[in-house]
Amino acid sequence: MGGKTTRRRVLRITADGADGADGAARAEDRADLLAVEEPLEIRIDGAPLTVTMRTPGDDIDLAAGFLFTEGLLGSLSDVREIRMCDENVAAVSMRDGASLAVQPSRQFVTTSACGVCGKDSIDAIRVRSRFDVAADPLRVPAALLAALPDRLRAAQRVFASTGGLHAAGLFTADGELLVLREDVGRHNAVDKVAGWALRSGRLPLSGCVLLVSGRASFELAQKAVMMGVPVLAAVSAPSSLAASLADETGLTLVGFLRGASMNVYSGSERVVSAVAGVAAS
Numbered sequence: 001m002g003g004k005t006t007r008r009r010v011l012r013i014t015a016d017g018a019d020g021a022d023g024a025a026r027a028e029d030r031a032d033l034l035a036v037e038e039p040l041e042i043r044i045d046g047a048p049l050t051v052t053m054r055t056p057g058d059d060i061d062l063a064a065g066f067l068f069t070e071g072l073l074g075s076l077s078d079v080r081e082i083r084m085c086d087e088n089v090a091a092v093s094m095r096d097g098a099s100l101a102v103q104p105s106r107q108f109v110t111t112s113a114c115g116v117c118g119k120d121s122i123d124a125i126r127v128r129s130r131f132d133v134a135a136d137p138l139r140v141p142a143a144l145l146a147a148l149p150d151r152l153r154a155a156q157r158v159f160a161s162t163g164g165l166h167a168a169g170l171f172t173a174d175g176e177l178l179v180l181r182e183d184v185g186r187h188n189a190v191d192k193v194a195g196w197a198l199r200s201g202r203l204p205l206s207g208c209v210l211l212v213s214g215r216a217s218f219e220l221a222q223k224a225v226m227m228g229v230p231v232l233a234a235v236s237a238p239s240s241l242a243a244s245l246a247d248e249t250g251l252t253l254v255g256f257l258r259g260a261s262m263n264v265y266s267g268s269e270r271v272v273s274a275v276a277g278v279a280a281s
Helices: 059-069 142-155 157-162 186-199 218-227 240-249
Strands: 005-015 025-035 038-044 047-054 079-086 089-094 108-110 166-172 177-183 208-212 231-234 252-258 261-266
Touching: 038 059, 047 059, 059 079, 059 089, 059 186, 059 218, 142 166, 142 177, 142 208, 142 252, 142 261, 166 186, 177 186, 186 208, 186 218, 208 218, 218 231, 218 240, 240 252, 240 261
Parallel strands: 038 089, 047 108, 208 231, 231 252
Antiparallel strands: 005 025, 038 047, 079 089, 166 177, 166 208, 252 261
């Protein structure tokens, strides 16, 4: 299996002066670490299904999580085995008589930047979850949410050395980090969490908070709902479609979670103010 980082020689240039107006600069040759990006092909009973660009590691979780959050796999009981048949191919073997819950009309490619690039139509973007996140009674203190980004960053070992990976961390209601996954694709990081939960028999992820290191796009909100996560928090902005999906499903969506502040875009009743002792309005 390939590593998560690779070393490359770079020319480090530093401009002299605050604005570099004089054109002077210092240059030095040095080593730098890059996050690895490689393709992962997922095959179902020997037939190619998709290729996603990812950072190697936790690939079986990635394959299982992708199939589940995309609505293609209803249950792990339908799967006989998921194994790596080489470092960039995940082979999924279905049990006798079992098949994917939804049959894609064609094979597709998913980039590290886009989790919905392979969809055939607008209708195919939305996937119905079997879990009702609106019924989850979780309540989370705002102060606890504010502390999570630092805990996530402290656990991001590859990001610390490369600065080039997204992260998804699953936390309990008490702020305990259950699992963290890193990847060049934000949706891959979430799928790796989903695969871990599926293979560990932990779905639905009731009473948990999913924190992502970047923005909260529609596909990440949908994956959270598919996992049964009641709270999705992001250190950056959500998209309008992510907020709309959160409203429709009862997902609590938190964005711009930085320092002591945050924006609650949906499901504010779950975020409890430590000062007032009531849900944020």
